[in-house]
Amino acid sequence: MSTSTALADIRLPDDLPPPLPEPAVDELRLEAVMGALADPLRLIIIRKLLLESEAYDHSCGWFGFDRPKSSLTHHFKALREAGLIRQRQYGLERRSRVRLEDLDARFPGLIDLVKAWEPAAPIA
Amino acid sequence: MSTSTALADIRLPDDLPPPLPEPAVDELRLEAVMGALADPLRLIIIRKLLLESEAYDHSCGWFGFDRPKSSLTHHFKALREAGLIRQRQYGLERRSRVRLEDLDARFPGLIDLVKAWEPAAPIA
C-alpha cells in the first residue's frame, strides 16, 4: 500500500501535467455519477478505459469513435465534471483515465457494474 | 433458504394483485437504471424503501413528499419502467417495493450504493 517511509506519502509533482478542473473526492455526487453513466457512449468510454487501457491514459482519438469532435468533447467533459475521469493535457492530446481510487473510495462496487456491462448494440 | 419440500419452489399466485407492467429481469438495462437514479427525488424514494420499509410495500403517500400528485406519478413510473420498483394495486393505493432480487441478480452492488447515499440537501 505504501512505500518505504512515511514521508513517501508526500506526493511530488511527479512530472505529470496537472489535471484539468475536476470535483474533489468529497465533492463526488452519486446522482451526478449516475447521470453521467446513463449514456451508452459514456458507458462505453469508461468500460473501454477499464478493460483495455494498459496503465496508460488515452486520448480521445484512441477510442475510435465515428462522431464529430465537438460531440466527443461534450461527453468527455460530462465524464470529467461528474468525476469519473481525470484528464491531463499532453501536448496536443488530452488524455483520460478513470478515477479508480476516488470512485472506489466513494462508491465501492460502482466500477464493477460498468465492467460487467454489455452494450445493447454496437454504438460506434 | 428454502421451505420444507422442493415443490414449495412452485410459487402460487400468492393472492397478491398482479404487478403493473415492468421490464423482465433479462430486459433490465444498466443505462436505464442509472438514468432513473440520476434524480435526487428518485434516489430518496429507493433509499427510503430500502431503509425504512418493514417488509411492507408502500403507497405514494407514505413517503410524505410535498409535491403535486402528477409529479409523483411521473417519478414512480420512471422507476418502474427502469425496473427499479415493482408496483401493485391494492384497492385505491398503488404500493411499491424495490425489486431487490432482480437488481441483485443483474447489478450486484447497485443497491448498496443507494443505501450508502446521503442526500446533499433535504429535498422534501
Add this chain to the structure above:
DNA sequence: ATCATAGTTCGATAAAACTCGTACATATCA
C-alpha cells in the same frame, strides 16, 4: 347515491441534454 381518497392522464411550459457544424486555439513538425 354521495362523497372523499389515491392516483392517472393529458396538455402546456420550461429546463436540460444531445448532436453537430463552424470557427478558433495551440502544439508539433517539416
Add this chain to the structure above:
DNA sequence: TGATATGTACGAGTTTTATCGAACTATGAT
C-alpha cells in the same frame, strides 16, 4: 513560416425530461 493534428468554444436545432394544473377514474366508506 506554414501545414497538420488534437481538441475547445460557441451557437443552433432537436429531443428528452421535469414540473405542475386540471380534469378524470376508480375504490371504499357513510
